[in-house]
Ligand code: FES
């Protein structure tokens with residue numbers, strides 16, 4: 001007998017239905033629905049690659065059961081901006097070389113966006129603490145911190161808020 005249950009997830013402003021078991025993680029559900037911008041890394045809360053915003057707060061989707069976030073606002077990287085209309089964080093990561101292989105980038109940008117919504121002018125320490133749950137094996141982090149600071153300045157100047 002199937003233990004699947006219908007759930008409606010609100011992803012990037014659109015409702016999407018999934019028929020999944022109660023133990024399915026949000027990461028598995030999102031990727032099953034085609035949201036490949038949510039990366040699957042460690043699946044145990046260590047790397048931050050799977051981060052999404054839930055009601056504006058960065059959360060590791062591998063540690064969240066999909067059924068527990070029904071009806072809440074889930075935002076993935078693609079919900080922040082597109083290639084034609086990038087979010088300032090996407091723009092600065094691209095321009096300042098903060099993304100190399102790119103695997104950590106969606107989670108880094110989601111964690112950064114979560115920080116900047118609460119704290120538009122973070123100190124270096126604030127930034128390091130906010131991104132401490134996101135691992136990058138390529139960049140050495142310096143360019144990532146530069147990119148977040150550059151985007152934060154743009155967002156302060158333009159008053160941009162998601
Ligand atoms: S895949 Fe979720 S924290 Fe690594």
Ligand code: FES
Pocket residue numbers: 098099100101102103104105135136137138139
């Ligand atoms: S750019 Fe490769 S892991 Fe961060």
